[in-house]
Amino acid sequence: MKRTCLSAVLAVFVLVTGARLNAQTIGQGRAVITVLSRHTEMAPNLTQQDVSVRINGKDADVTGWKPFKGADDTLELVISIDGGARNLGSQLDEIKTFIQGQGPHTKIAVGYMQNGVTLLAGPLSTDHGQAVSELRLPAGPTTNPYFSLSDLGRHWPSEDRHARREVLLLSDGVDPENRRFDPDDPYVQSAINDSVRAGLVVYTLFWLNRTERDDSSITVNGGQSLLNELTDATGGYSYWAGTGNPVTFKPFFDDLDRRFASQYALEFTAPLARKPAIESLKLKVEGLGIQVTSPQQVYVDQGSPK
Numbered sequence: 507m508k509r510t511c512l513s514a515v516l517a518v519f520v521l522v523t524g525a526r527l528n529a530q531t532i533g534q535g536r537a538v539i540t541v542l543s544r545h546t547e548m549a550p551n552l553t554q555q556d557v558s559v560r561i562n563g564k565d566a567d568v569t570g571w572k573p574f575k576g577a578d579d580t581l582e583l584v585i586s587i588d589g590g591a592r593n594l595g596s597q598l599d600e601i602k603t604f605i606q607g608q609g610p611h612t613k614i615a616v617g618y619m620q621n622g623v624t625l626l627a628g629p630l631s632t633d634h635g636q637a638v639s640e641l642r643l644p645a646g647p648t649t650n651p652y653f654s655l656s657d658l659g660r661h662w663p664s665e666d667r668h669a670r671r672e673v674l675l676l677s678d679g680v681d682p683e684n685r686r687f688d689p690d691d692p693y694v695q696s697a698i699n700d701s702v703r704a705g706l707v708v709y710t711l712f713w714l715n716r717t718e719r720d721d722s723s724i725t726v727n728g729g730q731s732l733l734n735e736l737t738d739a740t741g742g743y744s745y746w747a748g749t750g751n752p753v754t755f756k757p758f759f760d761d762l763d764r765r766f767a768s769q770y771a772l773e774f775t776a777p778l779a780r781k782p783a784i785e786s787l788k789l790k791v792e793g794l795g796i797q798v799t800s801p802q803q804v805y806v807d808q809g810s811p812k
Contacts (some may be wrong), residue, residue, distance in 0.1 A: 509637050509713050518574045522760045525574040530642060530797075530806050531777075531778050532775050532776070532777065532778065533561075533565075533775065533776050533777065533778030533782070533806035533807060533808060534707050534773075534774075534775055534807050534808075535561070535743065535773070535775075535776065535785075535787075535804050535805060535806045535807065536570075536667075536705065536771065536773050536774075536788075536804075537772045537773065537774075537787060537800060537801050537804050538670050538672075538705075538707050538741060538769055538770070538772075539741070539769065539770045539771075539772050539789065539791075539798065539799070539800045540765045540768055540769065540770075540794065540798070540799040540800075540802075541743070541768055541769075541770060541791060541793075541796055541797070541798050541799075542764065542765070542768050542797040542798075542799075543768075543795060543796060543797075544795045544796065544797055545762070545795050549573070549767060549768035550768075550793055550795075550796050551684050552571070552572070552770070552791060552793060552796075553571070554568055554571035556571075556787070556791055556793060557571050557772065557789070557790070557791055558789075558790045558791075558794040559772070559774050559776075559787065559788070559789055559790075560787075560788040561774065561785050561786070561787060561788075561804070561806065562776075562785040562786055563786070563788075564776065564777065566774045566775065566776035567774060567775045567776070568772070568773070568774050569773045569774055569775055570645060570771060570772065571770055571771070571772055571773070572771055572772075573736050573769070573770050573771075574668060574769050574770070574771060578668075578771070579609065580611050580666065580668065580669040580670065581608075581609070581611065581612040581613070581669065581670045581766060582611070582612075582613045582630050582664055582666070582669045582670065582671050582672065583608070583612060583613070583614050583615075583672050583673070583674070584614075584615050584616075584617055584624070584626070584630070584663075584672075584673050584674070584676065585601065585605070585614065585615075585616050585617065585637075585673075585674045586617040586618070586619055586624050586654065586655070586658060586673060586674065586676065586677075587616070587617070587618050587619065587644055587676045588618075588619050588644065588648060588649065588651060588676060588677045588678070588713070588715065589618050589620040589644045589645070589646030589648065589649055590644060590646060590648025590715045591644045591648075591676060591677075591713050591715055592643075592644070592715055592750070594643060594644075594713070594719060595711065596754075597713075597752075597754070597755050598641060598643065600754065600755045600756055600759065601641060601755065602638045602641055603759075604755070604759040604762075604763075605634050605637050605638050605641075606634050606635075606638060607763065608634060608755060608766075609766075610632060611632065612632065612634075612643050612766075613630040613632050613664075613669075614630065614631065614632075614634060614637040614665060615626040615627070615629060615630045615631070615640075615670050616628065616637055616640040616641055617658065618644055618646065619649050619651055619654035619677070620646040620647070620649055620654075621646075621647075621649055621698075622649055622650055622653035622657065623653070623654055623657040624654045624655070624657050624658040624661075625660050626663060627640035627642075628640050629663060630663050630664055631730055633758070640764040641740035647746070648715050649682075650674060650681060650682050650683065650693060651677040651679065652681060652691075652693040652694050652696065652697035653693060653697075654733075655673070655675065655697040655700070655701060655708070655736075656693075656696050656701075658673065658706075659697070659700035659701045659703065659704040659706055660700055660704070662704050662706070667705065668770075670707065670769065671704060671706050671707065672706070672707045672708075672709065672742070672766075673701075673706050673707070673708045673709065673735070673742075674709045674762070675708060675709065675711065675733075675736075676710075676711045676713050676727065677710065677711075677712075677713065677715060677729075677733070678712060678715060678726070678729045679710065679712065679728075679729030679730055679731075679732045679733035679736075680725055680728065680729035680732075681693055681694065681729075681732065685724075685725050685728065686724060686725070686728050687724075687727065687731045687732065688728075689731075689735065690736030691732060692728060694702065694732050694735060694736060697736060697805075698735075698736060698739045698740065698803065699784060701736075701739075701740050701782050702739065702740060702803045703784065703805050704806065705805065706740055707740050707742045707801070708736055708737055708740040708742040709713045709737060709742040709743050709744070709745070709762060710733040710736065710737055710742070710743075710744045710745065710748075711745050711755065712729075712730060712733065712744070712745065712746035712747075712751075712752070713731075713751055713752075714726060714749075714750070714751055723749060726749045727749070727762060730744070730746055730749075733746075736797060738802055739801060739802050740801050740803070741763065741799055741800050741801030741802075742799075743761075743762075743799065745758040745761070745762075747807045765799070771802075772789070776806060778806055778808060780807060781808070782805065782807045782808050783805075783806055784803050784804070784805055784806075785804060785805075785806050786802060786803060786804075787800060787801055787802060787803065791801050
């Protein structure tokens, strides 16, 4: 009788343990990583053996690591401008020059943030002349940039998940609903989540609209801090020149071009005990004299059962 009960208990234990193991799947993820040389303009040559990853604090397997070069150099770039930005002047010409200088595989679209959405002036296209023709001085009211970025992430104008998806956001970063810095701002967090799910790398270019917004140091610093939080999470970079509008965008565009030319596609697998989720990413790259920019958060999707 005792043996029968013990056997039943063991059988239940095996079934429960097996169910738990079967419930765990191998998650799959992908991220765009920027690796710059600190001492030269040339991008470093790194291999998959130089890279290690931790997802949500646990070791993950690196399954892919290759530079965006040649046939794999597809870049989708949306330049999103606050509808309330004013006095761009010569900077608009610099944006045009930046667009015209992009590589032949780069697809570009110009968008304007209005009423909480991103209105694209045209489709993503390698016709850079078309993108230049769609540039104009913004004429709308200032909007919440985080609403607009969420909208862009949810409605990205392409189904190509192998291309780099990158955004250049021209904004002062101020949340009209909360003009002081709040690291837990719900609209910023939503924008980060929607961007990470869509695989966006977000860069920000600070431009203060002084005609409609309070330009106190508290407001300006708060907006810049929120932009920095956004770019850190997605693996981008924030550009500004103090607390005022920059005289020229050229040094920023030069740095951005260098980053585009020095990016790798990272692919990995990691245990995933629940449905697809946004997880933390920690990346380690072996090498001397390098500067690595990676997203702090990444979307891990379900793969095959473990």
